Each structure stands twice: as C-alpha cells, then as structure tokens.
Amino acid sequence: MPAKPKIVIVGSLAYDNVATPYAARKNALGGSVSYACAAASFFSPCGMVAVAGTDFAAGSIRKLRKFGIDLRGLQTAKGKTFRWSGVYEKDFNSRRTLWTKLNVFQSFLPELPRDYRRAPFLFLANIAPALQAHVLEQVSRPEFVMADTMDLWINTARADLLKLIRKVDLLLLNDSEAMLLSGERHLVAAARRIMKLGPRHLVIKKGEHGSMLFSGKEMFILPAFPLQSVIDPTGAGDSFAGGLIGHLAAQGKTSPAALRRAMVHGTVTASFACEDFSIDRLSSIRRASIKKRVGEFLKIVKT
Amino acid sequence: MPAKPKIVIVGSLAYDNVATPYAARKNALGGSVSYACAAASFFSPCGMVAVAGTDFAAGSIRKLRKFGIDLRGLQTAKGKTFRWSGVYEKDFNSRRTLWTKLNVFQSFLPELPRDYRRAPFLFLANIAPALQAHVLEQVSRPEFVMADTMDLWINTARADLLKLIRKVDLLLLNDSEAMLLSGERHLVAAARRIMKLGPRHLVIKKGEHGSMLFSGKEMFILPAFPLQSVIDPTGAGDSFAGGLIGHLAAQGKTSPAALRRAMVHGTVTASFACEDFSIDRLSSIRRASIKKRVGEFLKIVKT
Numbered sequence: 001m002p003a004k005p006k007i008v009i010v011g012s013l014a015y016d017n018v019a020t021p022y023a024a025r026k027n028a029l030g031g032s033v034s035y036a037c038a039a040a041s042f043f044s045p046c047g048m049v050a051v052a053g054t055d056f057a058a059g060s061i062r063k064l065r066k067f068g069i070d071l072r073g074l075q076t077a078k079g080k081t082f083r084w085s086g087v088y089e090k091d092f093n094s095r096r097t098l099w100t101k102l103n104v105f106q107s108f109l110p111e112l113p114r115d116y117r118r119a120p121f122l123f124l125a126n127i128a129p130a131l132q133a134h135v136l137e138q139v140s141r142p143e144f145v146m147a148d149t150m151d152l153w154i155n156t157a158r159a160d161l162l163k164l165i166r167k168v169d170l171l172l173l174n175d176s177e178a179m180l181l182s183g184e185r186h187l188v189a190a191a192r193r194i195m196k197l198g199p200r201h202l203v204i205k206k207g208e209h210g211s212m213l214f215s216g217k218e219m220f221i222l223p224a225f226p227l228q229s230v231i232d233p234t235g236a237g238d239s240f241a242g243g244l245i246g247h248l249a250a251q252g253k254t255s256p257a258a259l260r261r262a263m264v265h266g267t268v269t270a271s272f273a274c275e276d277f278s279i280d281r282l283s284s285i286r287r288a289s290i291k292k293r294v295g296e297f298l299k300i301v302k303t
Numbered sequence: 304m305p306a307k308p309k310i311v312i313v314g315s316l317a318y319d320n321v322a323t324p325y326a327a328r329k330n331a332l333g334g335s336v337s338y339a340c341a342a343a344s345f346f347s348p349c350g351m352v353a354v355a356g357t358d359f360a361a362g363s364i365r366k367l368r369k370f371g372i373d374l375r376g377l378q379t380a381k382g383k384t385f386r387w388s389g390v391y392e393k394d395f396n397s398r399r400t401l402w403t404k405l406n407v408f409q410s411f412l413p414e415l416p417r418d419y420r421r422a423p424f425l426f427l428a429n430i431a432p433a434l435q436a437h438v439l440e441q442v443s444r445p446e447f448v449m450a451d452t453m454d455l456w457i458n459t460a461r462a463d464l465l466k467l468i469r470k471v472d473l474l475l476l477n478d479s480e481a482m483l484l485s486g487e488r489h490l491v492a493a494a495r496r497i498m499k500l501g502p503r504h505l506v507i508k509k510g511e512h513g514s515m516l517f518s519g520k521e522m523f524i525l526p527a528f529p530l531q532s533v534i535d536p537t538g539a540g541d542s543f544a545g546g547l548i549g550h551l552a553a554q555g556k557t558s559p560a561a562l563r564r565a566m567v568h569g570t571v572t573a574s575f576a577c578e579d580f581s582i583d584r585l586s587s588i589r590r591a592s593i594k595k596r597v598g599e600f601l602k603i604v605k606t
Binding site for chain 2: 186228229
C-alpha cells in the first residue's frame with residue numbers, strides 16, 4: 001500500500017490530439033493532472049484526483065504508475081475519457097482548440113480517499129472553481145494550497161473563482177488570464193490588483209518568456225529554460241506547476257526564497273515536458289536529469 | 304575643451320512623431336544616437352557622430368549637452384534633420400512606421416574628429432553597414448566594437464553586413480532580426496548560427512521580455528525591468544545598448560561577467576527611457592537613480 005501522499009493534485013485527465021507545425025500525435029495521454037502529477041512526482045510523493053472513462057487504457061495507467069503516482073483518487077466512470085484537440089500555429093506562439101469533448105468529465109465530482117485528506121500540499125489544477133472548492137473542503141488544514149484556472153472560468157464562474165482565490169496561498173495564471181481577471185494591460189499593474197483579491201502569492205506564467213512571482217511587495221522574475229527545439233508545448237504550464245509544488249513539498253518550506261527555488265525546478269521540469277508529446281519525455285528522465293539542467297539554468301540566469 | 308571620449312557612438316539623429324494608444328508627441332528629439340549617447344553618458348565620457356539639418360534646434364543641442372555628450376562629431380548639413388513617424392498598436396506589442404524622411408541623412412558620410420580616433424569603445428548603432436564600416440576604419444585599434452543593425456540592411460545589404468559582423472566584438476539584434484538573419488525560428492538555434500558568422504558575442508534584445516547574451520558556448524538570459532506603466536518604448540533598445548557599452552567602458556573589462564553586469568545596467572537605463580517620450584526621462588534622472596533601480600532589479604532576478 002502506498003504511503004500517504006504529501007501532495008494531492010486534482011485536475012483533468014485527457015486524451016489529446018495535438019498538431020504542431022512539424023508533427024502531430026493522436027490519443028496522447030494528457031490533461032492537467034497527468035502533467036502536474038508526473039512533474040511533482042520527481043520531488044515528492046503525489047496523489048492524483050481525477051476521472052477516467054471506461055476506455056482509459058491499461059497502458060496509460062502503467063505510464064502513470066511508473067512515476068510512482070498514487071492513483072487511489074482516480075475514479076473510473078461509465079463513458080469516454082475527456083478529449084481535447086488543438087493545433088499550434090507557426091512558432092508555437094498561439095494555440096487554437098479545435099474541439100473539446102467533456103465526456104465523463106461532465107459529471108465529475110471529486111472525492112478524496114481518506115489517506116489524501118491530510119496532505120499538506122494541495123494543487124487545484126484547472127477545473128471549475130466550484131469543484132476546486134469541493135476538493136479544498138475535503139482536506140483538513142493543508143499547509144499550502146495552489147490553484148490554477150482558465151479564461152473560461154474567469155468569464156463564466158467569476159464569483160466562484162473569487163471566493164476560491166481568497167482561500168489559496170498561491171494563485172497561478174498565465175499572462176492573458178491575469179489581464180482578463182484584473183482588467184489591466186500591464187502585468188505588474190495586473191498583479192498588484194489580483195494580489196488584493198487575497199492570494200498570498202501570485203505566479204504569472206508567460207510561456208517561452210518565463211514566469212513572475214509576486215509575494216507581498218516582493219517580485220521575482222525568471223526566464224524560461226532556453227530550449228534549442230520544442231516538440232510540443234502542451235502541458236508545459238501544468239508541468240511547471242507540478243514541479244513547483246513538488247519541489248516546495250520536498251523543501252518543506254514555503255518562504256519566498258523557497259518559492260524561487262521551486263520555480264526554478266518547475267521551469268526546468270517544464271522544459272523537459274516540451275521535448276516530446278504527452279508525458280513521454282518526462283517518462284524517460286530521472287531526478288538527476290533535472291538536477292543537471294537546474295545547474296545549467298542557474299548559470300544562465302546568474303547576474 | 305572636452306576630454307577625449309572613451310566611447311564613440313555613430314547612428315541616426317532624428318525628430319520623431321510618435322503615437323501610443325494613450326498619448327502622442329510630435330518633433331521629439333530621437334534617433335538611435337540620441338538615446339545611446341544619453342544612456343552611455345551616465346557611465347563614461349561619450350562622443351557622438353551624427354548629422355543634423357539646419358533646422359536642428361538649439362534646444363535639442365542644449366538637451367544633449369546637458370548629458371555631457373561630446374558633440375564635436377555632430378555635423379550640420381544643409382537641409383532638414385532626419386524624421387520618422389511611428390505608431391504603437393495596443394499593448395505596445397507592435398510598432399508600425401508611418402513614414403520616414405531621410406533628409407540630410409541621405410548623404411551622410413561620418414567623419415571622426417581626431418580626438419575620437421583612439422576611443423577604446425565603439426558603438427556602431429543602426430545605420431547602413433557600409434557607413435558603419437567607414438567609421439570602424441577611422442578608429443585605430445579599438446578595444447571593443449559593438450554593432451546594431453535592422454531588417455532593412457539584412458534584406459538589402461547582406462554582404463556588407465556579413466563583412467562587418469566578422470569585425471565586431473558584439474553584435475546586437477532583436478529577436479525578429481536574429482530569425483531573419485539566421486533563417487532559424489528558435490532563438491537559441493538562430494544564435495548558434497549567427498555566432499558562426501564571427502562575432503565574439505551576440506546580444507538578442509526581446510523588448511519587454513528582456514535580452515539574451517551568447518559568448519562562445521556560454522549563455523545569459525536577463526528579463527526586462529518590470530515597469531508598472533510605459534509611456535513610450537521608442538529608443539529602449541538604443542538606451543539598452545548605450546547603457547551596456549557605457550557600463551562596459553566604465554568597468555574597463557569586457558569579460559562575460561562584465562558583459563552580464565553591463566546588460567543589467569543597460570536594461571535599467573532602458574527602463575527609464577520608456578517612462579517618457581524622447582530622452583526626457585533620462586534627462587531628469589542621475590546616475591544614483593540608475594544605481595538604486597539596479598539594486599531593486601538584482602533582487603528581482605536573484606535565484
């Protein structure tokens with residue numbers, strides 16, 4: 001029987017059809033929770049909360065287990081697994097969703113196994129804010145709660161989202177979401193406004209341009225790891241988030257300095273995720289591969 | 304009589320009509336050489352090589368002199384000063400040139416005063432590569448030569464440009480120019496290819512996303528300074544370059560570590576330039592203002 005997970009992550013589990021300017025992949029194991037759990041598992045024991053359809057392949061389960069992910073929180077529901085199809089435009093600068101089939105995700109009600117309910121670190125990856133809140137309620141006194149969201153919820157479930165944001169330690173947004181949520185056009189101004197909504201920390205993800213951390217009056221800016229070539233950036237943000245919370249949990253500290261180190265590890269973990277489709281590249285590396293690249297990265301950003 | 308300048312900068316001197324989504328300014332003193340000399344002058348004595356028309360205002364001369372810029376290399380030619388008009392689209396993400404009037408710039412042949420010819424630091428800001436080469440020939444054994452260029456010369460004077468690049472210590476390009484020159488879509492791959500053209504160092508400017516330095520196999524990535532609001536980004540790249548070479552000259556070293564420090568100072572100087580039209584914000588600050596912001600910036604990027 002697995003040990004109690006130190007981190008619990010809830011999010012979407014999916015099969016993706018992805019096309020980039022150079023290649024394409026069908027039925028790639030994806031979803032925020034796959035990338036985030038895979039990334040986090042390099043640093044700390046991690047439990048998944050998600051729903052799969054009856055079509056979910058045994059091979060996919062094996063892939064996830066290989067990371068040591070605790071799958072006791074993975075429900076199987078009658079129907080098909082959530083599916084997403086997207087295409088990247090030239091230079092990966094913009095992504096277009098072709099279609100989304102919610103399938104079993106439509107009636108997902110996340111329930112946490114007993115062993116998950118005292119996890120000190122909780123990552124509410126991108127799902128409806130009401131479901132994120134439902135998960136949060138099931139964990140007793142978590143030490144650190146991180147939440148992601150998306151434009152859809154900012155537009156359609158703003159009240160739920162604002163309620164949730166007040167309860168999280170770290171809110172994760174990408175640059176366009178930060179502008180949408182705040183109504184500000186400059187990221188620094190956007191961040192100042194979002195911080196007033198209640199999160200202790202805010203991380204803004206800027207894709208290939210890196211990320212920014214806001215903690216009280218303090219700010220931290222980190223570039224992305226400079227890859228020579230990118231195969232598929234899908235899941236980079238979720239891998240960043242997973243690596244971040246995984247490394248935080250491993251440090252057992254959530255100070256601004258610990259957050260900076262965790263962002264470095266999240267950035268490097270995400271860079272590996274971009275080097276192949278699905279979680280394939282993450283499957284082929286070890287903690288030592290991350291450690292080595294972190295060393296290179298720290299030299300690259302040293303002033 | 305001014306001391307011999309430690310840095311000589313050649314480039315365009317202009318009056319600009321600039322419109323941003325929030326404000327506009329006509330007849331703003333601009334051009335690469337104004338911004339670069341103003342920025343460099345905070346750190347080291349700097350001599351300008353440029354051409355003005357007979358319409359060049361005494362007030363503009365006073366503005367430049369206030370920085371302590373040596374203007375003995377500024378020619379006055381019969382006709383009007385170079386003029387440029389541009390407009391920034393929403394969020395300053397793209398700039399469109401409305402018109403350019405070369406005027407006296409059309410027949411500009413840069414001639415260096417005797418006192419400039421032994422300057423150890425030379426910045427060939429954006430003008431035709433043949434003119435950059437003409438200036439380079441007049442300086443005897445410079446210690447460090449930096450050159451900028453633009454898409455126009457990459458497209459129309461490629462042979463001249465490639466000849467020049469082989470002779471410079473540091474080539475300065477923005478991201479789209481690096482892709483255009485190399486034919487590569489990823490900046491790291493583009494940089495590897497450009498390094499083979501001969502420059503000892505390459506700096507790629509990414510605007511609000513910062514800059515990258517390539518020196519041999521070494522790489523350095525620096526974010527931009529996070530401004531809460533931008534008034535006019537015109538001249539930011541030239542201010543960055545001027546601050547960079549100014550600080551290098553002040554250090555008297557051109558090692559990769561010295562280059563990193565110089566890029567930090569260039570970045571901070573450029574951030575001030577964006578806080579008003581023309582060189583107005585640079586006119587209102589002192590070296591101590593830059594030093595203070597450098598301190599803040601180093602805290603922001605510390606891993």
